[in-house]
Amino acid sequence: MTEILYMPDIESNYIREFGAKVVRQGEGHVVLDRTAFYPAGGGQETDTGVLHWSGGIARVHEVLKKEEIMHFTKDPLPSGDVKGVLDWERRFLHMRMHTSQHIVSGVVFDSYKARTVGNQIHADRSRVDFAPIELTEEDAKKIERKCNEILASKAAVKIYEEERAELEKRIDAQRANLDLLPKSVSRLRIVDIGGFDVCPCAGTHVRNTGEIGRIEIIDRERKGKDRFRITYKLNA
Numbered sequence: 001m002t003e004i005l006y007m008p009d010i011e012s013n014y015i016r017e018f019g020a021k022v023v024r025q026g027e028g029h030v031v032l033d034r035t036a037f038y039p040a041g042g043g044q045e046t047d048t049g050v051l052h053w054s055g056g057i058a059r060v061h062e063v064l065k066k067e068e069i070m071h072f073t074k075d076p077l078p079s080g081d082v083k084g085v086l087d088w089e090r091r092f093l094h095m096r097m098h099t100s101q102h103i104v105s106g107v108v109f110d111s112y113k114a115r116t117v118g119n120q121i122h123a124d125r126s127r128v129d130f131a132p133i134e135l136t137e138e139d140a141k142k143i144e145r146k147c148n149e150i151l152a153s154k155a156a157v158k159i160y161e162e163e164r165a166e167l168e169k170r171i172d173a174q175r176a177n178l179d180l181l182p183k184s185v186s187r188l189r190i191v192d193i194g195g196f197d198v199c200p201c202a203g204t205h206v207r208n209t210g211e212i213g214r215i216e217i218i219d220r221e222r223k224g225k226d227r228f229r230i231t232y233k234l235n236a
Contacts, residue, residue, distance in 0.1 A: 002069045003034035006204055007189060010159045013095060013204045018084050022077055029070040030077050036086060039065035043119040044098055044203045049086040051077060060084075091204065093123040096212045096234055099157060099193065099205045100147070104128055104215065104230065106197040107146045109175045112139075116177060117227070121203075125218065125233045132226035140217045140230065147215045154210035155194025162190050171198050 006013045015036040024031035030051075037060060040046040046063045051073065058073040098121050105116040105128060114133035120126060164178075164186050173179045176199035181188075188200040193209065206212060212234060219231040 002032055004069070005034055005036040006038065007202070008159070010157055010205065010207045013159070014207070016086050016088050016091075020082055020084055022079050022082055024068075025077070025079070026070060028074075029072045031068050031070060032082070032084070035063075035069055035071070036084060037063045037069075037071060038091070038094070038204055039063040039069050041065060042201070042203050043101070044094055044121045045123070047086055047091050047094075049084060052083040052085065053078060053081065090123055092206075093234075094121060095204045095206045097121045097123070097126045098201075098203045099191075099209065100151070100212050100215055100232070100234060101126055101128055102191065102193055102197045102199065102201070102205075103147050103150050103209070104143065104232065105130075106175070106193075107143055107150070108133070108230075109172075111143065111146070115174055118229075125231055127229055127231040129223055129227060129229045131224075131228075133228050134226065135220050135228040135230070137220070140220050143230070144215055144217045144232075150194075150196060151209045151212050151214060153194070154208050155196060157194070157205050157207055157209065158190075158192040159205065160190055160192070161187055164188055167198075167200075176200065 005015050018036045020032040020034045022030050023033050038047040049060050051058050058075040060071050062072040064070050108130050112133050114130040117131045118129035191201040192198045214235045215232050217232045221229045223229045
């Protein structure tokens with residue numbers, strides 16, 4: 001099983017380079033014994049970057065996780081030692097976007113009791129779907145304003161593990177979508193944004209909300225009965 005380097009704590013999300021060994025070759029991909037590349041999932045897009053080895057280099061254009069984490073490249077790699085280097089600009093944008101998505105979702109739930117029912121995190125813009133909710137233009141402005149107050153507070157972000165039974169005692173399961181996780185999952189990776197938002201998440205995040213910038217809601221769109229989509233971008 002591949003060791004996932006960004007999982008243990010918030011500082012591990014800032015790993016830009018790492019050493020690894022190629023343990024398996026597949027159809028257009030390799031499996032490593034350890035990785036800092038994020039595989040597409042949970043609404044967050046894949047990391048990209050390069051793998052270096054003695055005498056060669058291959059670009060990683062996609063990372064997916066099925067039974068194992070697969071790093072897709074157009075060029076074959078030899079077995080043995082490699083050095084992975086993330087496209088850091090892309091990764092850091094995803095980190096900023098993912099943490100801000102948690103904040104948007106938390107603000108909407110607290111204000112309207114609407115749950116997050118879908119999201120897609122991109123480098124340039126992201127979207128979040130909510131239900132049940134009716135959103136006016138004035139509502140969108142209020143959400144944007146509240147989110148930016150939280151960002152400006154420079155709240156510390158922590159990542160840690162916790163037993164599900166303990167987490168259920170102290171958070172709203174619907175707010176964190178905890179009730180959507182299989183009951184068989186008993187130990188969870190938690191992302192805690194200054195106590196404002198505490199929920200299970202396997203994604204990558206910034207260490208402080210002050211690193212995000214400002215949220216600008218650029219679109220609100222009805223996506224069905226009692227369902228709205230908010231699209232936003234980040235400004236420095």
